[in-house]
Structure formats: structure tokens, C-alpha cells
Amino acid sequence: MSLLESRHISCPYCGELIELVIDCSISEQNYVEDCFVCCRPIEIGVCVDSSGEIQIIARDGNEV
Ligand SMILES: [Zn+2]
Secondary structure (H helix, E strand, O other), X not given: OOOEEEXXXXXXXXXXXXXXXXXXXXXXXXXXXXXXXXXXXXXXXEEEOOOOOEEEEEEEOOOO
16 A cells, blocks of 8 residues: 555646645645645645545635
């Protein structure tokens, strides 16, 4: 089992596909990644469950 998995999300602003590298040894993480196309901040939440299933939520970081 590999600890690093790559996944694609689409930017909530411009829709561009962005590659994320997920560290599966961390079950829950939240961070902000700037879109490399439109440079706006994307709030990323990653959950890895005990079977190794990865769930990614990408949100508009400017939303209040
Ligand atoms: Zn974008």
C-alpha cells in the first residue's frame, strides 16, 4: 500500500483540474491550496477512512 496517492479535483472558481498528492497516513487534513490557473485560494478537506478510501472536498475559500 502506497502512502502517497494522487487525486484530481476541479477548481471551484475556474473549473481547472488540479492534481493533489494525498498523504494517506494522515486520516484527516485541511489546508488551502492556491489554484495555479486563477491563483485563488481553494479550501481543501481530505478524509482517509480505515479502508484507505479517500474523500476530498474542495471549497471556495472566500465563502463565509
Ligand atoms: Zn482556478
